[in-house]
Amino acid sequence: MTNVLRLAIVDPDDSKRETLKNMLLGMDMIWLEAECSRYEFFADVVAQTNPDIGLVALDSDPDKALELVARLSENSPLCAVLVTSSVSDGQLILRAMRSGAKEFLTHPVRIDDLLGALGRIAERRAGPGDNRPRGSQVLAIAGSLGGVGTTSLAVNLACILAQNPKNSVALVDLDLCLGDADVFLDAIPDYTLVDVAQNVTRLDFSLLKRSLTKHSSGVYLLPRPVQLEDMALITADDLRRVIGLLKATFTHLVLDLSKGYSPIDLVALEMASHILLVTQLDLPCLRNVVRLMSSFNEMDGIADKVKIVVNRAGLESGHITLKKAEETIGKEVFWQLPNDYRTMIDARNNGVPLVEQSPKAAVTQSIAALAAALFSEEKAPAAEAAVKRSGLGSLLKLWPAKAKG
């Protein structure tokens, strides 16, 4: 957790401090180093614990609190001071800034504002260019044709990532109309994307986690709305906020896109760190890959994030060779997932992810190796050995020896 910000807080008002503390405790990006109820002790607390951020609530005694801010700026210059107050008048903000505060937040603190402030502080610490306060990875799984295997990959990749205890993973079903990620995980969720999107500004992080359905694999699922008509309640801006909030809470977000390339899907593409474009080696799929890549090239910053994943590699029936496919697309294929209909359909019908249902199957191992190639920290669980053990050595050639970017 190299990008975690260590924070110390002072607020003589116990209930306000508790509320703020609860909000902060739900955020993986924050490590609460110390809390204090007296302004006069806080400078010592900061000197001893050296937090990255000192949060000073002004309301109980603004003069005393601002004196403290000035002392902190002088004695602990590496600690960025963030102040909160229910009075947002210009004079107070000016005094706070002149005393050395780096950020001013109005009480009650909104999660969006807090995230923005923490992001700016993290950026100032890391230098420009990295506005992510922590290394949350957003994976958008898109497809070139219906039924190409997008959800199979999204669900199983999320479950494999969640096996690593260092990871916290959320899976969001953005196929708002017909999404079936819940079926793959045999989950009956209490809340859906529409509930979270509509309450995004009011949610704190623990409430957010409670709104998601935790699967036994460790994955938190945020499913599509139940009613078709509720789709319209989710706007692109809502989704941007939801993804922002999830990024502050989870190390990995896996977004299963629809094939409609709607404004919602475009937000996912825009906010993704990697886009896996799933295709099969047949004419309709590859023609769409070419069309999609041509549109992505017209969009800012999308095409470079795309990695082509060939699904059901090895499936006979009028297939185009990998070489021909790469020539047609004008881009290397990043990964190939072997064809294994029986294993895949059994996992889906039982509502059990591949890591639980068929951990040794070549397709499971291939998805694990894909996770490893995407995030070097992930260990492919002895993918090669498992394939050799199961006598599927010939499938190894379906996987690139080295991932190509």
Ligand SMILES: Nc1ncnc2c1ncn2[C@@H]1O[C@H](COP(=O)(O)OP(=O)(O)OP(=O)(O)O)[C@@H](O)[C@H]1O
């Ligand atoms: N590698 C694979 N080998 C064999 N069958 C597969 C493979 N991947 C997926 N399938 C099968 O293909 C079918 C469609 O998969 P899936 O639902 O994941 O596709 P999708 O792209 O999400 O579809 P939709 O467009 O409806 O969202 C399923 O029956 C699934 O079991």
Ligand SMILES: [Mg+2]
């Ligand atoms: Mg799907």
